[in-house]
Amino acid sequence: MVQIIINGLLIGGVYALIAVGITMIHGVMKIVNFAQGDFLAAGMYFTYAMYKLLPEGSMPYWLLIPVGAAMYLLGCIIYTTTIRKVIGKGDSNYILLTIGLSYLLQNVIQLIFGPDFKSVPVSDGLRYGAIIIGEASISIPRLIAFISAAIFVVFVNWFLSQTDLGRAMRATSENKVVAESLGIRTQQVYVTAFALGTVFAGIAGLLLTPMFLPFPKIGAQFSTIAMSAMVLGGLGNIKGALVGGLIIGLVESASSTYLSVNLSQAAINVVLMLVLALRPYGLFGMKGRVA
Amino acid sequence: MIKVLKKNLITFIFITICLIFPFISANQYLVRVLMEVFFFAAMGNAWNIIGGYGKQTSWASSIFFAVGAYTSIILYTRHGEISPWISSLLGIAFAIVLAIFIGWPCFRLRGVFFSIATIACTTIFRQLLIYFEDFTGGSLGIAFKIRKGNSLWKLHFTSEIPFYYIALIWMLITVVIVMYIERNRLGYYLRAICEDQDAAESLGIESSKVKLKAFIISSIILSFTGTLYVFKTGFADPNTLASHDMAIRIGIVAILGGMGYVWGPVVGALISVPLLELSNAYLQDFGGGVAGWALYGLLIVLMVLFRPNGIISIWNDIKEIIWKRKARRKEKPHGAKA
Numbered sequence: 001m002v003q004i005i006i007n008g009l010l011i012g013g014v015y016a017l018i019a020v021g022i023t024m025i026h027g028v029m030k031i032v033n034f035a036q037g038d039f040l041a042a043g044m045y046f047t048y049a050m051y052k053l054l055p056e057g058s059m060p061y062w063l064l065i066p067v068g069a070a071m072y073l074l075g076c077i078i079y080t081t082t083i084r085k086v087i088g089k090g091d092s093n094y095i096l097l098t099i100g101l102s103y104l105l106q107n108v109i110q111l112i113f114g115p116d117f118k119s120v121p122v123s124d125g126l127r128y129g130a131i132i133i134g135e136a137s138i139s140i141p142r143l144i145a146f147i148s149a150a151i152f153v154v155f156v157n158w159f160l161s162q163t164d165l166g167r168a169m170r171a172t173s174e175n176k177v178v179a180e181s182l183g184i185r186t187q188q189v190y191v192t193a194f195a196l197g198t199v200f201a202g203i204a205g206l207l208l209t210p211m212f213l214p215f216p217k218i219g220a221q222f223s224t225i226a227m228s229a230m231v232l233g234g235l236g237n238i239k240g241a242l243v244g245g246l247i248i249g250l251v252e253s254a255s256s257t258y259l260s261v262n263l264s265q266a267a268i269n270v271v272l273m274l275v276l277a278l279r280p281y282g283l284f285g286m287k288g289r290v291a
Numbered sequence: 292m293i294k295v296l297k298k299n300l301i302t303f304i305f306i307t308i309c310l311i312f313p314f315i316s317a318n319q320y321l322v323r324v325l326m327e328v329f330f331f332a333a334m335g336n337a338w339n340i341i342g343g344y345g346k347q348t349s350w351a352s353s354i355f356f357a358v359g360a361y362t363s364i365i366l367y368t369r370h371g372e373i374s375p376w377i378s379s380l381l382g383i384a385f386a387i388v389l390a391i392f393i394g395w396p397c398f399r400l401r402g403v404f405f406s407i408a409t410i411a412c413t414t415i416f417r418q419l420l421i422y423f424e425d426f427t428g429g430s431l432g433i434a435f436k437i438r439k440g441n442s443l444w445k446l447h448f449t450s451e452i453p454f455y456y457i458a459l460i461w462m463l464i465t466v467v468i469v470m471y472i473e474r475n476r477l478g479y480y481l482r483a484i485c486e487d488q489d490a491a492e493s494l495g496i497e498s499s500k501v502k503l504k505a506f507i508i509s510s511i512i513l514s515f516t517g518t519l520y521v522f523k524t525g526f527a528d529p530n531t532l533a534s535h536d537m538a539i540r541i542g543i544v545a546i547l548g549g550m551g552y553v554w555g556p557v558v559g560a561l562i563s564v565p566l567l568e569l570s571n572a573y574l575q576d577f578g579g580g581v582a583g584w585a586l587y588g589l590l591i592v593l594m595v596l597f598r599p600n601g602i603i604s605i606w607n608d609i610k611e612i613i614w615k616r617k618a619r620r621k622e623k624p625h626g627a628k629a
Contacts, residue, residue: 032403085596091402093595095348096546100591103539107585220535224414227407266418269411276408277396 002136004253012249013146014204018222019229019241020153021200026235028173028193029087031094035102037223039198043205044214045109046070051120060122060209071202075195083194110216117213127210141210148207153242169193221265228272232283309459313452322455328564329458330520335544335556336465337512341505343550344478346485350538351393351409354416355386355510357533359517364433364527375446379518386514387507394506398499413538420529432528446522454523465512470553481505547594549601558603
C-alpha cells in the first residue's frame with residue numbers, strides 16, 4: 001500500500017511536469033495541444049541521440065540544457081510554421097492541426113530511428129538503484145525525476161508571478177486585446193509560451209528515459225495522461241495541473257496493482273471521463289467556464 | 292432526365308467507371324485498392340455526418356467500426372457460422388447502445404472537450420478488447436478458419452469482384468444517406484448548431500439530442516462497414532481495428548476531401564487510400580515503411596493550413612471562376628453597345 005502511494009506520487013511528479021506544459025499552452029493560447037505526448041517522445045529521442053556523445057555510463061541528466069534547447073527550437077519552429085495560423089480560429093482547426101502534427105512527429109521519429117524500442121544505456125546503478133526504507137523502496141531515477149519535476153513546477157510558478165514575461169503571459173491569457181493595447185507583444189508571448197510548453201514535455205521525456213524505453217508511438221499514452229491531468233486540475237491552472245498529475249500517478253499505480261497492468265491506461269481514461277462528465281471545470285476550477 | 296444527367300455529369304461518369312472497372316482492368320491489385328477506397332469512403336461519410344456537418348471532431352469512429360467487426364466475426368467463428376447479414380444487425384444494435392452510452396456524457400461537452408472525451412473512450416474500449424482475452428482473442432485478435440466456396444449468405448467469395456460490388460453499393464448507399472440528412476431537418480439543425488450552439492438552442496433546438504441522433508446514424512454506418520470489412524480481410528485485431536490510427540484514418544478521409552460536403556469523403560478516400568498504397572509500395576525500404584504515414588500527417592497539417600475546406604473546395608473555386616467568366620462574357624456585348 002505504502003509502496004503504491006510512493007510509486008504513484010513519484011511518477012505523478014513527472015506527469016505534473018507534462019501537465020504543466022500542456023496547461024501553459026492552453027492557458028495562454030486557448031488551444032489544447034494533442035501533440036504534447038509526441039513532444040515528450042521527441043525529448044526522449046533527443047536524449048537517446050545526444051547520450052551517445054557523452055562518455056559511457058554517465059548520467060543522462062547532464063543533457064538537460066542541450067535537450068531543453070533543442071526542444072525550445074523545435075517548439076519555435078512548429079509554432080511559427082503552423083500553430084500561429086490557427087490561433088483564435090475555432091476549435092476544430094487546431095484539433096485537426098495538432099492531431100496531424102502528432103501523427104507527423106510520430107512517423108518522422110520512426111523514419112529516423114526505426115520502429116523498435118531503444119534503450120538509453122544508463123548505468124545499472126542508476127536504472128535499478130533504490131533507497132529502501134522499512135518495507136518500501138524508492139527507486140532512484142523516479143526520485144530524481146520527481147525532484148527535478150517539482151523544481152521545474154516551482155520555477156514556472158515563480159516565472160509566471162514574478163517576471164515581466166510571465167506577467168505578460170498572464171495578461172495575454174486574460175485578455176489578448178487589452179494586453180496588446182498595453183504594449184505587450186502577444187505574438188512573442190505566444191511563441192515563448194508554446195516553446196516553453198514543448199521544453200517541459202521534452203524535459204519530462206528526458207527524466208523518463210531511465211525508466212521507459214522510447215519507441216515512436218510512446219507519445220500517445222502521455223498525451224492522454226497530460227490531458228487528464230490538465231482537465232482534472234481545472235484548465236489554465238498551474239497548481240491544479242500539479243495536483244492533477246499526482247492524482248493521475250496514484251490512479252495509474254493503484255490500478256496496475258489491483259486490476260491489471262494492461263488496464264492502467266483505461267483506468268486513467270475512466271477518471272478523465274468521470275471528471276469531464278461530473279466536474280467539467282476541473283476539481284479546483286471555477287464554475288464559470290463552459291466546457 | 293437529361294437535365295438531371297447534365298447536372299450530375301461527373302457523378303454519373305464516376306459511378307459508371309466504378310461499375311465497369313473490374314471488367315476493363317486486368318489488374319487485380321487496382322480492384323483491391325478501389326475496394327479499400329469504397330470502404331473508407333463509407334466510413335468517411337459516417338464521420339462527415341458528425342464531424343463535418345456537426346463540427347464535432349470525433350475520434351471514436353474506430354470503436355463502432357470494431358464493434359461491428361468483432362460482433363460478426365465472433366458470431367461466425369464461435370457460434371455456428373451465423374451469417375454476417377444477421378450478425379451485422381446485432382452489431383448495429385450494440386453500436387447504437389454504445390453510441391448512446393458514449394454520446395450522452397460527451398455531447399454535453401463542447402469543442403475540444405468532446406474530442407478529448409472521444410479519444411479517452413477509444414483508449415478504454417481498445418484496452419478492454421485486449422483485456423477480455425477469452426472473448427476477443429486479446430491483442431492477437433480473431434481470424435477466420437479457412438473457408439471455401441462462394442456464398443453471398445456467408446459473404447465468402449473466391450474472387451474479389453463480388454466484394455468490390457458490395458463495397459461500391461454500400462458506399463453509394465451511405466452517400467444517399469448523407470444526402471438525405473443534408474437536405475432534411477437533421478442536417479439543418481446540425482449546421483445551425485455548428486454555426487452557433489447558443490443561438491440554435493435559444494431557437495429551441497435541443498443540441499445534445501440532435502448531435503446524439505447524428506452520432507447514432509454515424510455509428511450504424513460504421514458498424515455495418517466493420518462487418519463487411521472484417522469479412523473481406525478475414526481477421527479482426529484490436530491494434531488495427533480499434534486503434535487511434537484507424538480513427539484518424541477515417542477522419543482524414545473526410546477532412547482531406549472536404550468536411551460538410553456530400554462527396555467530400557469519396558474524393559478524400561480516392562486520394563488518401565491510393566496515396567498510402569503507393570507510398571507503401573515505393574517507399575517500403577525507406578524507414579521501415581512508415582513514410583506513407585508520415586505523409587498522411589503532413590497532409591492533414593497542410594490541409595488545415597491552406598485548404599481548411601478540403602480538396603472539393605478547389606473544384607468549387609474553379610466552378611466559381613468559370614461562372615464569373617461566363618457572366619462577364621454575357622456582360623461584354625452589352626457594354627460594347629453602350
